[in-house]
Amino acid sequence: MTEKHTKPLRRRLRPALAAVALALAGLAASGAPAMAVDDGTLGIRPQSESDFFHLDLAPGAATDATAIVSNHTGAPVTLLTYPVDGQNTAQGTFAFAGKDDQAKALGAWVHLDADQVTVPANTDLPVHFRLTVPQGTPPGDYAGGVIIQAPPVQGQTTTVHDTAVRIDTVQRQGVRIYLKVDGTPVKSQSHGTLAWTQDGPNLDFTLPVTNTGNTILHPTADLNLTGWPTNGAQAKFDTPESLLPGATVHLHATLPGAPPAQAGTAEAKINSEAGTQDATATVLYAPWLALGIALLALAAAAYGAWRLARFVRRARAALAQAAAAQSTGIWPAARPAQERTAQDGTAPTGRH
Numbered sequence: 001m002t003e004k005h006t007k008p009l010r011r012r013l014r015p016a017l018a019a020v021a022l023a024l025a026g027l028a029a030s031g032a033p034a035m036a037v038d039d040g041t042l043g044i045r046p047q048s049e050s051d052f053f054h055l056d057l058a059p060g061a062a063t064d065a066t067a068i069v070s071n072h073t074g075a076p077v078t079l080l081t082y083p084v085d086g087q088n089t090a091q092g093t094f095a096f097a098g099k100d101d102q103a104k105a106l107g108a109w110v111h112l113d114a115d116q117v118t119v120p121a122n123t124d125l126p127v128h129f130r131l132t133v134p135q136g137t138p139p140g141d142y143a144g145g146v147i148i149q150a151p152p153v154q155g156q157t158t159t160v161h162d163t164a165v166r167i168d169t170v171q172r173q174g175v176r177i178y179l180k181v182d183g184t185p186v187k188s189q190s191h192g193t194l195a196w197t198q199d200g201p202n203l204d205f206t207l208p209v210t211n212t213g214n215t216i217l218h219p220t221a222d223l224n225l226t227g228w229p230t231n232g233a234q235a236k237f238d239t240p241e242s243l244l245p246g247a248t249v250h251l252h253a254t255l256p257g258a259p260p261a262q263a264g265t266a267e268a269k270i271n272s273e274a275g276t277q278d279a280t281a282t283v284l285y286a287p288w289l290a291l292g293i294a295l296l297a298l299a300a301a302a303y304g305a306w307r308l309a310r311f312v313r314r315a316r317a318a319l320a321q322a323a324a325a326q327s328t329g330i331w332p333a334a335r336p337a338q339e340r341t342a343q344d345g346t347a348p349t350g351r352h
Contacts, residue, residue: 042077043070044148044175047126052176058298059181061137062132063131067146069127069174071119078118079148081127083110086143086176088247092240096145096174106144106179117148131179139183140214140245145174178216187274188213189243193241194268194281203255207237207268207279217243219272223253225283227264230255237268261286 036312046053047066049119057063071077084097085107097107112129119125129146155167203225211217221237237251253268268279 013219038070038072039173041072042079042150042171042173044068044073044127044146044150044173045070046175051165052178054178054180056180057131057133057139057182059133059183060135061131064128064130067127067129069119069125069148070118071121071123071125072163074121076118076120077150077201078116079150080116081112081148082115083107083129083146084144084174086145086243086244088240088242088249090248090250091238092243092249092251094143094176094241094244096147096172099147099149099172103144106131110144110146110177112146119170128167131177133179137181138214139181140185141216142179142181143176143216143244144179145176147172167240183214185215186213187215187217187272189217189219189270189272189274189277191268191270191277191279194266195280196281196283198258198285201257201282203258203262205235205237205253205255205266205268205281207253207270208248208249209243209251209270209273211243211245213274214245215273216245217272217274219243219249219251219270221251221253221268221270223255224267224269225255225262225263225264226267227283229259230262230264242274 035112041307045051045068047068053065053067055063055065069079069081080099082099083103083106084099085103085105087095089095097103110129110131112127117125117127127146150171152168152170153352155169157164157166159165171228188211190210190212192210195206197204207221209219209221218240220239223235223237225231233255235253235255237253240249240251243249251268251270262291263284264282266281270277270279
């Protein structure tokens with residue numbers, strides 16, 4: 001293995017792999033009904049609840065709690081244990097912060113008895129911690145968790161563009177902690193610009209929604225498109241798992257079978273515990289290149305028709321004048337040479 005090339009790449013890949021493992025743990029913990037996090041090898045759950053920790057404390061108060069760490073394998077395993085803050089992904093999925101991310105709220109208020117534990121084979125081990133809410137903490141909902149992290153598993157070495165690469169995987173699992181700090185709840189939300197793009201036969205819409213209050217929200221949104229030729233088309237935005245205070249989620253909706261051109265208005269109606277809000281956007285698109293070519297062709301045809309009509313009018317006038325002269329026997333007299341010369345601006349020629 002080439003250490004010079006492999007280590008930087010592994011350092012870049014390890015956080016991504018850890019995030020993938022953590023996201024899988026979060027998905028396992030967010031099912032309906034919610035169950036403890038357990039992949040069949042390792043698991044962590046509250047001692048006295050079925051899914052997550054749900055705590056209610058006043059500023060300055062503290063509580064002791066216990067998580068149960070399970071080792072289902074036939075060998076003892078040593079695990080790192082540490083608290084982290086909770087956060088939202090852009091799609092609205094609950095996620096844990098990384099091990100090296102600075103804890104700013106609940107993750108900083110949890111104190112574990114030890115930063116690692118050794119769990120015997122086929123054993124459940126209690127892991128105790130204390131959660132202390134600092135004095136002066138604003139009221140509202142806070143989220144975080146306690147993480148167990150297994151030792152890295154070395155992957156096989158492969159060659160990528162003449163460079164030896166080995167990917168080591170890190171398995172993390174976490175149990176969520178939801179904390180409600182006593183005080184006046186504030187339920188409010190705001191939204192950004194409703195944006196849209198045309199993706200082949202589909203219209204894709206994106207709407208950012210931000211939780212500006214101090215309680216967890218569960219927003220939903222519906223889309224309605226009015227105008228021409230499509231009028232009254234409807235779609236539903238993706239529903240996020242939850243929206244933590246201060247977090248922003250990007251809701252997505254798709255209208256399939258969009259027409260080749262559309263002129264109208266899209267309206268999104270957002271509903272949550274904070275009430276109802278509307279967001280609108282003008283939807284105007286067409287195959288502009290084809291329309292431009294068609295307009296140029298139409299303009300050229302119109303100009304040709306105008307020139308043809310003008311020529312026909314002049315020809316008809318000349319023929320009518322000639323017919324009138326023939327019927328009266330009087331033909332238009334030729335202009336004198338001097339008059340023609342003066343009007344044409346040419347010098348007279350020939351003898352006087």
